[in-house]
Amino acid sequence: MPPPRTRGTALRQRLAELRGPDVPAKALDARALAALAANPGCKRRAILDGAGVNKAALAGALGSPSVFGQSQFALTRGNAFEAKVKADGGAELLRLVHERLDPGAEPPTTKSTPDLTASGPEGRTARTALALREATEQARGTWTFLDHPMLALDVAGSTAFLEPDAVVVHPDGGWTVVEIKSFPMLDGSADPAKVGAAARQAAVYVLALEEVAARLDPAPRVRHRVLLVCPKDFSNLPTASAVDVRKQRAVTSRQLARLTRIQDIADALPEGTCFSPELPAERLTAAVEAVPAAYAPECLAACELAFHCRARSRAAGAVTTLGRSLRAELGGLSTVEDVLSAARGESGDPDDPAVAALRRAARLRTEALAGRGATCR
Template identity: 70%
Template sequence: MSVYPPDGTPDPRPPLRRRLAELRGPQVPPRPLDARALAALAANPGCRRRALLDGAGVDKNRLAEALGSPAAFGQSQFAIVRGNSFEARVKADGGRELIRLLAEHRSGPALPTPVPGEVLLPDLTAVGPEGRAARTALALREATEAGAWALLDHPMLALEVAGTPAFLEPDAVVVRPDGRWTVVEIKSFPMVDGSADPAKVGAAARQSAVYVLALERIAGLVEGASVDHSVLLVCPKDFSNLPTAASVDIRRQRSVTRRQLERLTRVEELAEGLAEGTCFDPERPREELTAAVESVDAAYAPECLAACELAFHCRERARAEGSVTALGRSVRGELGALTTVAEALEAAGSHAAAGPEDPTAEALRRAARLRAEALAEAAARPGPPAAGTPAAAPDSPEDP
C-alpha cells in the first residue's frame, strides 16, 4: 500500500478514500469486505459503528484485541483445511461433477447434462480486485453469448455498499446454456439424509444472497442473461467426503438483504460526524481507541456475538449503561420508548413514570403483579424437608 508523506506532496487519492485511510491509520492497509461480513451488516443496519468500520476497512479483530475484548469465534485451522480439500474434490475433473450436481437439482427448464469437454473454464486471472471483477464480467458475457455450460472458479464480483465498493468472491458461478447464472456455495458441514443444520443453511443462504445481488448488476448489462434465485449448496454426503447437493431458494434472503443494504447510511456521512483526528489504528493507546469507538453509535443485540468481532466490547458497554438492547431485539421492540432497564423497572412499579394509557407501561405493571403473585405463592407453599431431617412415618393401623 502506498503511503503519502505529509511533505506537501498532493495526495492523488479521492477525498473519501483519503478520509477512510486516516480513520484506519496511515500504515494500516484496508481489510476488504466479504459476503459473510455484508450479510451480518445487513442483519443489523442500525449499527452505525459497524457500517463505518467495515466501510473504512478497519480490521475489527485486531481492534477488539486492542480494546481488551477479543472475539471468541472463527473457523479452526482444521476446518479450513478440510473445507479446502472438499472444495478441490468437488471441482476436480474440470468441474464436470459440479455441473452434474447442478443439472440434477436445476430449478429451471430441463437442460442436457454436459459431456466431458463441453464445460468452459474461463481464465479469471487479472491484477487487483478491480481487474479481476472486470475480467469476471467479461467472462460472464462471453459464456452467455456462447450458449454453453461454463464454470467460473472463484470469480470476483463488485457491489457498492454504503457508498464504497465491496469485492466478493463466491466459490463458483455456473453459466447455463440458456443464459441463467447460478451461484454455487461449497460448505464442509455434512448433509445427512438430504438435510443439513438449518442454522448453517440459513447462514449460507444469507451469504449467497449477497452474491446474487452483485451478479444482478452484471446481468442487467448482458443481453439474454438472468440470475437464478435458487443457489446450489454442495456439502459432504452423510459423514463421507462424497459431494451431494441441494437447491436453496434465497428469494426471501435476497429481498431482506437488498432492503437492509439500501438503508445503510453512506460512509462519508458517518465520517463527517467524527471529530478531527479520530483514528481506529489498533496500535494507538487503549484509552484513545475506546474514545474513538464510543464516538460512533452502536446497535448491540445478542445476535452480534455470532457475527461481529466487537460484540463483546459492545455488550460490556450496553450492560454498563443498562441498555435494553442487551436483552435482545424482540425485548427492545416491545419496550418502545423505554431504552434502559432502569426506565423499564420504574415504569413497571410506578404509575407516575408513565400514564395508565401507555400500553407498554401497563403491560410492565401487569407483568410485575403476576411475578409478585407467583413469588408469594411459592413462598407460602411448604417446601421439601431440609437435608438430614427424617421424614414423618406414615400412619399405621398398629398406632394407638
C-alpha cells in the same frame, strides 16, 4: 458540489485515515455483508467494515479478544473439500448443477472454464464481467464454470469486492451461484442454522450478479435457486441441494438500502479519529465509542467486536442486551432502569401499552409472592 470522482477519492482518503497509516484494508466479504445487512442500524460496524478495519485485531487491542470465525482445522478441511468438488475443470460441480437445478438441459459434456486472472480486485471484476458476457453470448448448449469470480457491490457508497466459490452459466444463458460448505448433509438435510447462513451469504452474491446482468442487453436471468454443495453424511463425497434465496435476497437488498451512507458517518466523526490497533487503548476506546453501535445477542455469532459492545451495553443498562424482540416490545423504554421504574409506577405513561403491561406483570408477581409466603407460613 464536487464531481463524483473527486468525492470518491476524498472518501477513500478519509477511510484510509480512519484505518490508520500504512494499515492495509481488510476486504469486505459476503459473510460480513450478510451480517451487516442483518443489523443495518449499527453505524459502528458500517464504518469499520467500510474502512476495511480488521475488527479482530481491534477487539484484541480493546481488551475484548474475539473468538468469532473458523478454526484453522475447519479452513483446511473446507479448502480440501472445495478442491475435490472443483477437480477436473469442475466436472462434478457441473454434474450436480445439472442434476439439481437444470435436469432438462443438455448434460455438461461440453464445458468451458475461462481464465479469470487479472491484476487487483478491479481488474478481476472487469475480467469476470467480460467472461460472463462472453459465456452468455456463446452459450448454445455449453456449460461454463467460473472458479472464484470477482463481483462488486455498492454498499452505502463504498464498493465491496465479493468472491463466490463458483458461478455457473447454463446452456440457456442463465447464471447460478454455487456455495461450497464443509458442514455435512446427513440423510439429505443439513443444520438449518448453517443452511440459513449460507443462503444469506449466497443472496449477497445474487445481488452482485444482478448488477452485472443489468449492464447487458438483453439482461441474462440470474437464478434465485442457488446450489449448496456439502459432504455427504460422514464421507468426503460431495452432494448438493437447491436452495431458494428469494426471501434472503429481498431482505438483504432492503437492509443494505437502509444503511446510512459511510460518507455521512465519517463526516460526523471528530477530527483525528483513527481505529488503528497500534494506538493507545484509551485513544482507541474513545474512537470506537464515538460511533453509535446497535448491539444485540445475535452479534455474538456475527461480529468480532461483539464482546466489547456487549460489555458497554450491559454497563449502560441497555435493554437490547436482552434481545431485539424484547426491545421492540418495550417501546420507548430503552434501559433496564427505565423498565423497572415504569413497573414500580414511578415513571412512564399509564396509557402506554408497554408501561401498562409491565405494571400488570409487577402486580401479578407481587400477588404470587404474597400467596407463596402465606402458604409457607
